[in-house]
Amino acid sequence: MNLEKSLKENFGFSSFRKGQQEIITQVLERKNTLGILPTGAGKSICYQLPAVLENGLTLVVSPLIALMKDQVDGLQEQGISATFINSSLDYQEIEWRKEEILRGEVKLLFLAPERFSLGEFNEFLQQLPISLVAIDEAHCISSWGHDFRPSYLDFAKILLAWESVPTILALTATATKEVASDICRTLGIEEKNIIQTGFERKNLSFEVVKGKDKRSFVKEYLQLNKEESGIIYAGTRKEVxxxxxxxxxxxxxATKYHAGLSEVERNRNQEAFINDECHVMVATNAFGMGINKSNVRFVLHYQVPGNIESYYQEAGRAGRDGLESTAILLYSLQDFRLRSFFIEQSEVSEDRKTLEYEKLRAMQSYGNTQGCLQRFILQYFGDDATDCGKCSNCLDDRESVDITIDTQKVLSNIKRMGERFGKTLVAKVLIGSKDQNVLKFRFEQLQTYGILKNLTQKQAVELIDFLVSEGYIAIQKGQMPILLVSELGVRVLKGEEKVFRKMTVVKKTVVTQDEELAGLFEVLRSKRLELAREQGVAPFLIFSDASLHDMANLLPETDEQFLEVKGVGQNKLEKYGTIFMEEIKKFSEKAKGITES
Structure with missing residues (x-):
């Protein structure tokens, strides 16, 4: 069988993406399979093509009604018979579709997992010549997953109890090794039949932004990307x-999407975004699953998600077309306090709460690491790669400062406090706080009390967070995040390892000593500020100080000369070249007149 020929004839693609052909081959050989492919890697082809090639019916278990409709509409556009049965249909419509299925007129049937628990419908399914059951978002089966849904686990038990169990294909974009093993164990998939292509998305650039007003940042970012499509994820409906x-x-x-809107409004807004009638979708995490908009150039997280899995899945909705795209996390400690509150108030088991706290702490470490952001994510999923070279950490040109002594002070303090407390109390002891809890445990008597009194409590907490993210401090598993000195930290205490942290070093800026050039720089800076105010953007977005200094040194008079200025490309030339060269000309003529007189 020529799979590539079938792919081209049915779907118009001339070649398979990584992992697709291997998964399809195993499915056609009747091997239960788990496919782990990143968002945008074409998981749906892995069951759509076998469905076309096989004689029987393919069931697709999908979590969202909107996702089912999108997929069915897309298949029908390609001339492939597909339908769905869910709660959006009335009784008569469901009966009509069931008759259509019994007549063999349908190749793919999309269902929610809950439908299997309906006894009569379960009996109906077992009458059908089902060749394949494809389970989308399969991580929902695992109790270790970030989005565990009991309905998925119930469905799996019902399916495996059938007298004749069809071939099973489980698909997900986000599964740690633990989750993958859990999926295989639950569905009877041999681990040798896992096809994993790796989690890396080479066209995504990751960035963590701290210490900036969120609204101002978003506004400035969108000003620079006016014509690009993007998604901004916010944590609550109110924030959206x-x-x-x-x-x-x-x-x-801009438009919006969340569960509090009517179905009509959600669909209208989604269509406007997909059809490029609006450029920005502000949404809760209810938006995006199964949305095949390929030209999303950026995903901004306005609040910190609860775990790495959700973040990577949502970030992966950028750049599905393979072009360079950006994922930005607006990091705030307040977001973690809110997430912790949500976990504490949730009606789940204590074991589940413990797991959610651990996942949240991994998210916090991601926000505090100074290593490559993409590599951090890949290592979380048990994958590895070299540094990406383009995330905000890889491009961070601040100097690495030796903080070994301060690290030893922190680690020594944790040891002296008995490794029984969290970062807030540890930080208070380090800065010499007279907080009642410090005095209650008599920590003011420790040799390490006030040993970092030059720091604020916030700075001490940030230092601790950094040391956690880099592995010098471990956290005891459980709801209460107790700090422990790791094996790596012990080596630091013994003087066997040094610790470096990138920090902004305050230096005296050395500018040209020529008063005339310094005067021109100020003229150019004033013009930049004037333009920035007119356009409502930050001055540095027009030109950096380095560009203005270069202009003052080069004194460009022509377009070609202006293009030689640092940071000037064709766009900057067209927008600002004439304006700034006119300022330079006026200044030079004025200076020349003064000299001649």
Whole structure:
């Protein structure tokens, strides 16, 4: 069988993406299979092509009604018979579709996992010549997964109890080794039949932004990317409503999506975004699953997600077309406090809460690491790679400062406190706080009390977070994050390892000593500020100080000369070249007149 020929004839693709052909081959050989492919890697082809090639019916278990409709619409557009049965249909419509299925007129049937628990419908399914059951978002089966759904586990038990169990294909974009093993164990998949292509998305650039006003940052970012499509994920419906209103009032083509909107409004807004009638979708995490918009150039997380799995899955909705795209996390400690509150208030078991706290701490470590961001994510999933060279950490040109002594002070303090407390109390002891809990345990008597009194409590906590993210401090598993000195930390205490941290070093800026050039720089800086105020953007977005200094040194008079200035490309030339060269000309003529007189 020529699979590539079938792929081209049925779907218009001339070649398979990585992992697709291997998965399809195993499915056609009747091997239960787990496929782990990153978001945007074409998981749906892995069951759509076998469905076309096989004589029987393919069941697709899918979590969202909107996702089912999108997939069915897409298949029908390609001339492939597909339908769905879910709660959006009335009784008569469901009966009509069941008759259509019994007549053999349907190749793919999309169902929610809950439908299997309906006894009559379960009996109906067992009458059908089902060749394949494809389970989308298969991580939902695992109790170790970030989005565990009991309905998925119930469905799996019902399916495996059938007298004749079809071939099973489980698909997910986000599964740690533990989750993958759990999926295989639950569905009877041999681990040798896992096809994993790796989690790396080479076209994504990751960035963590700290210490900036979120609204101001988003506004400036969108100003620079006005014509690009992007998704902004916010944590609550209220935040979505307020941010979308702010952006719309600021002149951006923005819309919104969350469960509090009517179905009509959600669908209308989703269509507007997909059809490029608006450029920005502000949404809760209810938006995005199964959305095949390929030209999403950026994903911004306005609040920190609860775990790495959710973050990577949502970030992966950028750049599905393989072109360079960006994923930005706006990091805030307040977000972690809110996430912790949500976990504490949730009605789940204590074991589940413990797991959610551990996943949240991994997310916090991601925000504090100074290593490659993509590599951090890959290592979380048990994968590895070299540094990506383009995330905000890889491009961080701040100097690495030796902080070994301060690290030893922190680690020594943790040891002296008996490795029984969390970072807040540890930080308070380090800075010499007279907090009642410090005095209650008589920690003011420790040799390490006040040993970092030059820091604020916030700075001490940030240092601890950094040391956790880099592995010098471990956290005891459980709801209460107790700090422990890791094996790596012990080596630091013994003087066997040094610790470096990238920090902004305050230096005296050395500018040209020529007063005339310094005067021109100030003229150019004033013009830059004037333009920035007119356009409502930060001055550095127009030109950096380095560019202005270069202009003052080069004194460009022509377009070709202006292009030689650092940071000037064709776009900057067209927008600002004439304006700044006119300023240079006026200044030079004025200076020349003074000299001649």
């Amino acid at each position: 409503d307020e941010l979308e209103h702010f952006l719309s009032q600021s002149g951006f083509l």
